[in-house]
Amino acid sequence: MGESGLLRRKRRTEMILKTSSLTKSFGGLMATNSVDLSVERGEITAIIGPNGAGKTTFFNLLTGYIKPDSGEIDFDGKDITGWKTNQICLAGIARAFQIVNIFPRLPILKSIQIAIFSRDRKGLRLFSKASDLSKDEAFEILASVGLEDKAETLGGELSQGDQKRLEIGIALANEPRLLLLDEPTAGMSSVEKGSTVELVRQLAQKQNLTVLFTEHDMDVVFDLAEKIWVLHQGKIICSGNKEEVKSSEIVQRVYLGEEIA
């Protein structure tokens, strides 16, 4: 947070992600209700909200996993509304999942290498020898999430916390400009939580990443996020830095109440 005001003001003009009137309903339920949200380049932004507020639906919309009923998604100057998941990923949005979603029977180094092949659009080469290709880079990525000494372990044999790290590693292999983390510390011990917070902060600084994450743990949110959006019943009800959100009456009423007080 110790940045000069000039740098901040300069960055404020640059929005890497912008949604306008994004709407999605399932039957009668408005899962995402006319959401206007924007994320600044290089900033760590959090989306919070009670269970069922529509956070995961919002991520599913951003990554093209489901299509919005109406509204637009603008990523880095491109309108990506209606793009396919794999196209959006190649455009620069990578996602790590809330529920661990990896390749359980593949060694984790191999998982990372496969993600790199995909980024480099080398997957369809039938006769290239894959084992040594991009191996060093994959090692670096594993090192950056702290898994370098488990390179040959199968994904499914990692501990829960390490699988979450692998999730982030696979997402990083795509060299995203925007990294979406869906509850990165869910199910972790408080020690693991601390190291994950540190990991995300480091990645954002070193690789000049923009991070957008959802999280239930308010300590993690207030520790990590530079900007917070509050989602309630599919609607944005408040946004701002942590002081603004903490002091917002409406947020206290619907959500934070007891946790903040």
Add this chain to the structure above:
Amino acid sequence: MTKPERWKAYLPMLVVAVFVAIPFILSEATSILLCEVFCLCLFAVSINFLLGYGGMIPFGHGAFYGVGAYSCALMLKKAGLPFGFAIITAPIITAILGLVIGFFCTRLAGLKFALLSLAFGQIVWAIIYKWYSFTGGDDGIIDIPLPMFLYNTTYSYYFIFLVVGIALFVLWRITNSTFGWTLESIRENAERVYFIGTNARNYQISAFVISTFFSGLAGALFVLVSHNAFPEYAFWTKGGEGIIMVVLGGMFSFLGPVIGSFVLLFLHTFILSQTEYWPFFLGAMLLVIMLFAPDGIVGVIGRKWAFEKEKAN
């Protein structure tokens, strides 16, 4: 540590040497049986390419074996085309059919994929079975003319051995390529693969086409062994036989179906010479494999190997 590795490097050469020597050592009947094993071995490996690497269960793959055999047979017998042309074109025709059927099958996953591939396979079989004027129906196509040298068992053996060897090498290269690796990740978690920027379905269709190409080649080569083509080649049980070979030898490994095909056909021949209750022994064998070694013969050997290594360390 270095000793078993050196041994491993010489192993493929040793295996090739043994197969080259076989026509001189063993009977003609054994050579003919081995020719059949080579064809089914390639068929089983092509099935495992989908099953073990791609995570798709192709129950109707017998159809592609049959189409390979029939394309080759019809080109030789009815159109009188040159042999070289027929043996190259037959797998290509099969792969084109594979593209059409694969396009629809890959829309579904798991059991639905298996059943749809079975349905398509049976349609293909029914067409071959009923279209008398073109395929000869259940009379099949007999006395298919071949080049002179292929009537000699030894030459025919070497020809099939060589073609299957090259085909297996190509498939092995593909499984170790970036394509093969990506295919494995699709087997593990197809949905996630879209989130690393890859359109998994295109890869599944491509894998289907590659697999059917080699299944078709296997069927076409079998014409050189049998000199005939019958609708049974395209029946779903042919694909079932291939899947049994894969399960017996071990999926998730390239060598699994190779070993499975050898074991199955030799056991089949041996047990039939002793008793008529072959299906009983096959069932018992599969039961043991499923219960005690779900990763097949190769899995058992691999685990033993790892165990010995650990003991040695």
